[in-house]
Each structure stands twice: as C-alpha cells, then as structure tokens.
Amino acid sequence: MKKEGYLILSGKVRWQTVLYFLQTITGLFLTSFLFVHFLGVSTVWGGSRWFNWYTAHLDKNNFFIKAAVFLIFGIFLAHAANGFKIIWGYFLKTLKVYKYLADMNYRGSWLWYVHFLSGVCIFALGIIHLYIAYWGHNVTTAAMAAKHLQDGFYFGSLIALLIFAFIHSLCGIRSILIKYGILLRKRGIVNFILIAIGANVLFFGILNLFLLFWA
Numbered sequence: 705m706k707k708e709g710y711l712i713l714s715g716k717v718r719w720q721t722v723l724y725f726l727q728t729i730t731g732l733f734l735t736s737f738l739f740v741h742f743l744g745v746s747t748v749w750g751g752s753r754w755f756n757w758y759t760a761h762l763d764k765n766n767f768f769i770k771a772a773v774f775l776i777f778g779i780f781l782a783h784a785a786n787g788f789k790i791i792w793g794y795f796l797k798t799l800k801v802y803k804y805l806a807d808m809n810y811r812g813s814w815l816w817y818v819h820f821l822s823g824v825c826i827f828a829l830g831i832i833h834l835y836i837a838y839w840g841h842n843v844t845t846a847a848m849a850a851k852h853l854q855d856g857f858y859f860g861s862l863i864a865l866l867i868f869a870f871i872h873s874l875c876g877i878r879s880i881l882i883k884y885g886i887l888l889r890k891r892g893i894v895n896f897i898l899i900a901i902g903a904n905v906l907f908f909g910i911l912n913l914f915l916l917f918w919a
C-alpha cells in the first residue's frame with residue numbers, strides 16, 4: 705500500500721519482517737557462540753592445558769555461568785521456535801515448496817532441505833548435549849572428557865552435532881547473504897569461501913574430539 709509516495713507495509717508483513725530479522729540475529733549469535741565454544745574446548749591449538757583452563761571457568765555453581773547457560777538455551781529455543789513458525793506459516797499459506805525456494809532465492813531445493821533437516825537434528829542433539837553437559841557429566845579436565853568420550857553414544861552424538869551445526873550455520877549464513885543482497889553478484893566465490901571455511905573448521909572440530917578421545 706502506498707501513501708504520499710511512501711510504501712506502507714501491512715501489519716502482517718511488518719510482523720513477518722520482524723520474525724526474519726530476529727531469526728537472523730539469533731542465528732548469528734548462536735553461530736558466534738558455537739565458534740567461541742569450539743575454540744574453548746579445542747586441544748588442537750592449546751593442548752590439554754588450554755582445555756583445562758577453559759573448563760575450569762565453567763563452574764556450574766557460578767551464578768553468571770548459570771545465567772549464561774539459560775540465556776543461550778533460551779535463544780536456542782527461540783531460534784528453533786521462530787524458524788518453525790516462519791516455515792510452518794509460510795507453507796500453510798502457499799503449500800508449494802518451490803514457491804518458498806524462489807522467494808528465498810535458493811538455486812536448488814536440496815540445499816533448503818539440508819538447512820531444514822540439519823536444524824531439526826541440531827534441536828534434538830543440542831538438547832541432549834546440554835542435558836548431559838550441564839546436568840550429567842561434570843567435565844573439568846581433558847582427562848575427564850576423554851573418559852566420557854569412551855561412551856560410544858556420547859562420542860557419536862557430539863560428532864553428529866558438530867557436523868549438523870556447521871552445515872546448518874553455513875546454510876544460514878548463505879541465506880542471510882542472499883537475503884540482504886550480498887551474495888547476488890559473486891555467489892560462486894562466496895560459496896567457495898564459506899565451504900572452505902566450514903570444511904576446515906569441521907575438520908579441526910572432529911580432530912579435536914579424536915584427540916580428546918585418545919588423550
């Protein structure tokens with residue numbers, strides 16, 4: 705709707721815009737947290753001493769640590785719920801996957817499915833990891849982490865969480881770049897850079913888990 709030369713958005717459109725913006729902000733926050741946490745528990749660069757120093761500052765009885773955990777978990781739930789609301793509401797309206805893909809400027813439907821399914825997997829694995837890490841295992845040293853990683857389910861869930869998290873993060877960053885017109889002209893180059901960065905980070909993440917496993 706136009707009024708006096710200005711484009712006036714309807715309330716529903718404004719609300720959808722807010723939802724997309726919140727999804728962008730929460731997604732970037734969670735990606736940043738994932739990267740920082742990845743560096744914190746990494747033994748690739750600093751060895752066991754760095755891991756021990758980092759985990760020693762994650763005292764579960766510390767008020768600020770508790771507040772940070774619940775804040776991050778709240779943002780995690782908000783991101784998941786908001787993403788589901790956006791997707792569910794859109795599909796109820798259009799009922800056409802390819803219409804959604806066209807609006808999001810995706811080149812292929814497979815990438816959208818990867819983004820969506822990886823998010824579902826992260827939601828399940830993330831809750832399991834948080835429950836085990838916060839209310840289950842009390843890991844304060846690399847040696848204790850190595851002991852817990854002997855559990856096949858725990859080790860496998862961390863590998864899966866790491867893989868899905870980085871796939872979802874890269875898809876999300878690509879979606880943001882497309883949404884704000886950053887990826888339109890140099891899509892191939894940016895895609896290559898994202899894949900290269902993601903592959904390297906994922907490699908070192910999995911390497912770190914195996915180094916802890918063999919510690």
